[in-house]
Amino acid sequence: MTTTPTLSDQQKKSLDDILARLKDEPGPLFPILHAIQDELGWVPEETVPAIAKALNRSRAEIHGVITFYHHFRTHPVGKHMVQVCRAEACQSMGSVALECHVKESLGIDYHGTTADGQISLEAVYCLGNCALSPSIRVNDDIVGRVSKERFDEVIAELRSAQ
Amino acid sequence: MTTRIYVPMDSSAEAMGAKKTAAAIVAEAEKRGEKIELVRNGSRGLYWLEPMVEVETPEGRVAYGPVTAKDVAGLFDAGLTKGGKHALSLGLTEEIPYLKKQERLTFARVGIIDPFSIEDYTKHEGFEGLKKALKLAPADIVKEVTDSGLRGRGGAAFPTGIKWNTVLGAQADQKYIVCNADEGDSGTFSDRMLMEGDPMCLIEGMTIAGLAVGATKGYIYCREEYPHSIRNLNKAIEICVKAGYLGKNILGSGKDFDLIVREGAGAYICGEETSLLESVEGNRGLVRFKPPLPALQGLFGKPTVINNVMSLGSVPIILARGGEFYKNYGMGRSRGTLPFQLTGNLKHGGLVEKAFGLTLRELLYDFGGGSASGRPIRAVQVGGPLGAYVPESQFDIPLDYEEYAKVGAMVGHGGLVVFDDTVDLAQMSRYAMEFCAIESCGKCTPCRIGSTRGVETIDKIIAGKERGKNIALLNSLCDTMLNGSLCALGGMAPYPVVSALKHFPEDFGIDKTAAA
Numbered sequence: 001m002t003t004t005p006t007l008s009d010q011q012k013k014s015l016d017d018i019l020a021r022l023k024d025e026p027g028p029l030f031p032i033l034h035a036i037q038d039e040l041g042w043v044p045e046e047t048v049p050a051i052a053k054a055l056n057r058s059r060a061e062i063h064g065v066i067t068f069y070h071h072f073r074t075h076p077v078g079k080h081m082v083q084v085c086r087a088e089a090c091q092s093m094g095s096v097a098l099e100c101h102v103k104e105s106l107g108i109d110y111h112g113t114t115a116d117g118q119i120s121l122e123a124v125y126c127l128g129n130c131a132l133s134p135s136i137r138v139n140d141d142i143v144g145r146v147s148k149e150r151f152d153e154v155i156a157e158l159r160s161a162q
Numbered sequence: 163m164t165t166r167i168y169v170p171m172d173s174s175a176e177a178m179g180a181k182k183t184a185a186a187i188v189a190e191a192e193k194r195g196e197k198i199e200l201v202r203n204g205s206r207g208l209y210w211l212e213p214m215v216e217v218e219t220p221e222g223r224v225a226y227g228p229v230t231a232k233d234v235a236g237l238f239d240a241g242l243t244k245g246g247k248h249a250l251s252l253g254l255t256e257e258i259p260y261l262k263k264q265e266r267l268t269f270a271r272v273g274i275i276d277p278f279s280i281e282d283y284t285k286h287e288g289f290e291g292l293k294k295a296l297k298l299a300p301a302d303i304v305k306e307v308t309d310s311g312l313r314g315r316g317g318a319a320f321p322t323g324i325k326w327n328t329v330l331g332a333q334a335d336q337k338y339i340v341c342n343a344d345e346g347d348s349g350t351f352s353d354r355m356l357m358e359g360d361p362m363c364l365i366e367g368m369t370i371a372g373l374a375v376g377a378t379k380g381y382i383y384c385r386e387e388y389p390h391s392i393r394n395l396n397k398a399i400e401i402c403v404k405a406g407y408l409g410k411n412i413l414g415s416g417k418d419f420d421l422i423v424r425e426g427a428g429a430y431i432c433g434e435e436t437s438l439l440e441s442v443e444g445n446r447g448l449v450r451f452k453p454p455l456p457a458l459q460g461l462f463g464k465p466t467v468i469n470n471v472m473s474l475g476s477v478p479i480i481l482a483r484g485g486e487f488y489k490n491y492g493m494g495r496s497r498g499t500l501p502f503q504l505t506g507n508l509k510h511g512g513l514v515e516k517a518f519g520l521t522l523r524e525l526l527y528d529f530g531g532g533s534a535s536g537r538p539i540r541a542v543q544v545g546g547p548l549g550a551y552v553p554e555s556q557f558d559i560p561l562d563y564e565e566y567a568k569v570g571a572m573v574g575h576g577g578l579v580v581f582d583d584t585v586d587l588a589q590m591s592r593y594a595m596e597f598c599a600i601e602s603c604g605k606c607t608p609c610r611i612g613s614t615r616g617v618e619t620i621d622k623i624i625a626g627k628e629r630g631k632n633i634a635l636l637n638s639l640c641d642t643m644l645n646g647s648l649c650a651l652g653g654m655a656p657y658p659v660v661s662a663l664k665h666f667p668e669d670f671g672i673d674k675t676a677a678a
Binding site: 026027028029030031033034055061064065068069070071072087088089090091092093124125126127128129130131132133135137140141142143144145 | 173174176177178209210212345346347348349350351353354386387388389390424425426427428429430441442443444445446447462503504505506507508511512513534543547577579580581582585590593597600601
């Protein structure tokens with residue numbers, strides 16, 4: 001279990017600002033959750049009561065939404081997010097072997113973060129780059145035709161960029 | 163003289179280094195004192211040639227590819243700005259056979275224009291459809307779409323005009339247009355290509371839909387995995403509003419249409435229309451029971467047109483040139499064109515927009531150039547993760563909704579994933595069930611539990627445990643899921659499994675005669 005750190009004053013202020021700005025949108029929960037995750041890097045459990053209050057919904061409902069969607073994270077992650085596509089097109093071009101290499105070279109499994117806090121690893125199901133499989137996503141960018149060597153280069157670049 | 167040079171900003175082009183290529187071209191031109199105007203266009207869809215650089219010359223646009231940053235200096239030496247010859251020369255872009263043989267209607271502008279230039283857009287027939295729609299009565303717009311024979315391009319192939327007509331007839335104080343841009347299927351990227359390369363086309367299509375049914379508000383639900391699409395859509399919406407093509411009082415007509423982009427959160431099930439609506443409303447993406455149809459009680463309980471990106475993106479040309487024009491493409495009840503997406507183990511992967519009626523064999527070999535690995539092609543999954551695995555014996559069936567349905571397959575959205583002879587269809591079947599288990603919304607039992615039981619049963623078959631008995635069990639399980647699931651996820655996840663069992667029984671350790 002990861003212990004949930006208390007929100008800093010600045011984080012609390014961000015949360016209040018987000019809620020004030022978005023709570024009156026039609027169907028406001030998604031924009032709010034995205035804004036929180038973009039701002040804080042994840043959606044801390046402590047934000048749930050405030051969201052529930054602002055939207056006049058139960059905490060259980062808010063919790064239910066957060067945990068339904070793969071994208072919303074309830075724990076902090078590394079500086080860079082690396083996602084490996086597991087879907088069919090990538091499999092047809094050897095992504096199963098690539099997955100093994102990725103896990104082995106980073107020393108972590110899916111949902112894990114490297115010990116230096118640099119890289120978090122997730123699986124993803126299609127990045128829309130299926131003509132240039134296998135694909136990975138690094139933060140907001142896609143990398144295509146990823147060989148083991150290419151993967152190592154990408155990671156080295158990320159680590160040296162600091 | 164300033165030369166216009168095009169380097170795509172398409173995600174797949176950038177996945178191969180287009181950003182670095184573009185930067186290198188700008189730097190090199192500056193160094194040499196050559197005047198260029200760099201345009202970041204969409205992709206032409208010839209993905210194996212990305213990053214594909216184009217140069218405007220008096221003879222037309224000349225292409226080079228694939229161009230990496232380190233090729234750039236050499237290209238300038240060869241006279242890039244004049245369209246000079248180089249080892250990477252591809253000649254005139256329009257003459258490249260892969261492109262020349264296509265029938266591009268929905269993708270007519272993609273890769274050609276600057277996605278953020280209203281001038282480029284209108285120069286290439288942009289907003290012609292909208293202008294025509296503004297002069298028509300709502301029922302006549304719907305009639306044009308009905309006459310075109312357009313059917314839902316997301317995969318279900320429901321006639322778009324009929325859906326629109328239902329919403330038109332519904333009485334309500336507010337109606338909505340919702341675009342399903344949750345393109346989650348492996349082997350598809352056409353929605354992404356259009357949203358990145360010609361976002362105004364989708365905006366125009368949705369605005370026309372709004373005029374047709376009396377909706378003043380639209381939402382585009384775009385998957386989180388497409389950050390570049392979301393960025394481009396938002397930017398294009400802003401430009402269109404400023405130019406008066408969107409928002410209040412469109413082109414002085416007194417009609418309003420507002421458009422909002424909503425970002426998904428990585429749930430495959432939200433590609434199912436009712437689950438998508440739940441998601442926009444801020445709920446768990448649980449599939450709704452039908453009826454009521456979304457056309458009558460959709461988003462926020464109001465009448466809603468919900469269409470895929472390709473369906474809405476085909477509307478502008480249908481209005482501009484007439485339903486009759488569009489209908490003249492295709493065969494049987496499959497009218498118009500479909501943007502086929504050639505993916506997986508293929509030498510020449512990319513987008514091929516053609517009228518319905520061509521065959522898989524033409525796409526795989528005439529366009530695709532055979533497998534990337536050089537090994538024989540053994541199976542093609544058509545229509546996404548819920549589509550059947552098609553064996554070579556069926557490569558000559560015309561791509562038509564009804565013809566495919568006859569053999570237990572589906573054309574769907576036209577995504578093809580190609581596998582060579584190293585594929586293990588038992589493993590792929592296991593994956594189909596695993597994927598369904600991961601992405602099931604959990605509302606109905608056949609999908610939620612059936613998918614997990616499917617994985618277990620296939621594992622037993624692979625391990626050789628009571629194989630005959632377990633194959634019978636798997637078939638029965640598939641039957642339950644097919645007939646008992648609430649939506650297409652559980653209802654179609656068995657398609658890849660059943661087709662693999664039928665056409666590739668040897669992968670499950672049984673001989674062909676035992677499978678029949």
